[in-house]
Amino acid sequence: MAQEEGSSSVTSPPLQFLPWMPLSPGMGSPYPWLRELKSEDRGLCLIHLLLACANHVAAGSIESANIGLEQISHLASPDGDTMQRIAAYFTAGLADRILKGWPGLHRALNPKQASLISEEILVQRLFFELFPFLKLSYVITNQAIIEAMEGERMVHIIDLNSSEPAQWINLLQTLSARPEGPPHLRITGIHEQKEVLEQMALRLTEEAEKLDISFQFNPIVSKLENLDLESLRVKTGEALAISSVLQLHTLLAMDDEMHRRNSPSGSKNPNSNHFQRVQINQNRRTLGDWLERDVVNAYSSSPDSALSPLSLAASPKMGSFLNALRGLSPKLMVITEQESNHNGFTLMERVTEALNFYAALFDCLESTVSRVSLERHKVEKMLFGEEIKNIIACEGTDRKERHEKLEKWILRLELAGFGIIPLSYHGRLQANRFLQSYGYDGYKIKEENGCLVICWQDRPLFSVSAWKFRRYD
């Protein structure tokens, strides 16, 4: 491999001995040769700069972080190539985090305003359109529901984030073709916005009427964390299924600092083996499984490790929610989640994981949508950008995007009394067929522990798993 010393396409940099002047990128930049950088070199620079800057932010070195942000701004751009775009949103997140150190400034720049509902709906719809992930999730979920509800005359589905009518329209159509005829179907939809639920109700009842299915839609306008499950009025004789698409992780939001301070012996020395042994003893039910899976982590890891008992002992909200769900005795629960650990304790952990995860998502868009597309820009900015900002800049109960990997969900749910239902071959077949009809190379579906993982070029991105309530206990 020839090593060319600074030849290639870089023009010899004019060695300007100007004092440091922060200038906006582009025309007035004192570093015109920056534009000469090949995309790949620039990408590598951006990665290094990003990590360095994140480090400074994590350490509280505001000055250095500031300079780092400035440097990155010369290279990053929301309209550039993949790495440039990612860098743009990550720096926005880092800057937001720094700015929170000055609450007055932060609030002045981010006034509380009622977000445009139509914009939010639009962005969600774009995510549905531009990627196969939601569609695949719906296909797999519905197949699992069909299989679980075979023979049931009354089916009740609780949708934890009822925003996309297509999911249930598909189910209605499939149910209407059942040999034993469609069941009476009731769907309880939960969403924060009334308008979204109204739309859902309209579309679904229309479809059900057309298909002549006895159908009822119950809207519940509520945040998921405030949901009172007991009020859902599950009727006797109903077979209950729960669908959670990219929602459950929000319940992991909690006041981390307080939790760590208040946990029994964790505050003094989180690394102590003693503490971890105590935790283990408290979870006798799945001790075997747990040790099987995670012996090393259990005894040697710091609290930052994804599978340490400290982090699993987790959010009070999640615990009570799962308990309440169990109380409804669901026949089936299908959970779709992001397959990445964005819930690490330290910022650097989250930044590195998020970099990898969102790099793949941005790559998907780069491969499938043109760069000048407004829709792509919207998804990148208003969906991914906001998620990234939440992961980086928010803490405690504000940080909702607490994605976790499947292995952790499995542990968590098993501890809560649920058992995996392996997704059927037919479900997987349908998903694969859908993917092929979708027509894009690059997306793959893998199977893991009876669950399905949707990947982009071997990088796992979303997981779908099915659960039942374990009656014995």
Added chain:
Amino acid sequence: MMSGDAFSLPSSAAGFSQDQNNANPNPSPKTNPNHAAKRKRNLPGTPDPDAEVIALSPKSLMATNRFLCEICNKGFQRDQNLQLHRRGHNLPWKLKQRTNKEYAVQSDWKAHSKTCGTREYKCDCGTLFSRKDSFITHRAFCDALAEESARITSVPAATNLNFRNDTVNLPHGFPNRPGVPDIAGIPQFNPGFGPDFSGMNPGNSLGSDHQQKPGLSLWLNQANSHINPNLNLYVPSSSSGLPEMVQMGSANLYGSSSSISFGNLTLSGVPHGLKEEGNSKANMVHTSASLYSDSVQNKQSKPAAMPNMSATALLQKAAQMGSTRSNQSFFVNNYGLMSCSSSSSPTPNPISLNQNPNELHQVFQNVKQAAAESLTTANGVAMSDAMMCTPSNLDQLMMQASGKLQNDQTQLKHQRGSNSIESGLTRDFLGMSSESGRPFSPQDLAKFASLSSAMSLNHFTVNP
């Protein structure tokens, strides 16, 4: 063919019997007894005029092993017995067209022509079936079918490479675009469905977003139907369901296309994929092609300017660059990012760039070298490896790139009271903070750029 009712589900027997209309039913108990109709046998002594009768010597007739099973080498006197025996081996039933087979006994010939003369179903993997239900079952699980679909995907059915600047190349596009229509729920009915679709021509599905929706539904319904062929859960019964599906398709086009494209997923009443003479394959090709063409178009209208390295590949490369350099002198302290609890401060040697411009140069020399090494060894294979850039990779990167560890006193002045336990993680990878507060002089950035561009990246053709 089948009845036009969208929701009726034919039993397998009924479906089968219709196919048997052309075949001679064989009353012989040895062969397949599943017939609804029976033909009158010709009287013995009046053989079918078309049959070729060949005289065989008694000796050869009575030879015991004229028909051999290729699997287990068992011999049979009659071909019928051999076939019966071969069934036990669970072989795919291979059919040949119009064989010139010789039979001494006419009933045997009749039995054979039942198989030879039957309308056959051919799967894309090459297996032939005489029975529809076996065909269905097979197709549901045929891997070749899966590959075929993938191949169809990659064949560009479109030559329309227009780079649509203003409109979005969405895989399941909105029916009437420019820009984004009122998605938030105002129904958009889209008539004008029929002609395009019934044409079923992959060529003219370009730019027409109508077709992909029923195409998708058609395809998926086929998938559905293949799932439980025996239970016939989703087997639609109409071939004349084509216009029906068109109706249902267009009826489903209300609202935004997202639900359309998805909402049509399981249209019953879609013609079953099984038509005679490989029409099924054509069907699927056409309908799938209508999807593919649009998506292929999308693919090709993305900026073909440069084959950019994907972000995931870049990250992987960055991690590798970091991990291959473990022996550099200035990587003094290897603090893992994870062990933030132990926050003993690193060497308090503020290294200002002004004092050590050579250090920076050194960093990138080594980066370049390492990149070269990793590239020559990996030769791009690393890039295509499973991209599991776990935190450990980037951890290593951070660990080993933490050359310029500083506990700059000036930094502490600027900390806004957020002295978390992470303070020990101060890293000054690129020597960004220094006494003077001006980490990158123009000269250094110049070197940075020139060196990084020379970082053995000629391997990839990338244009600025």
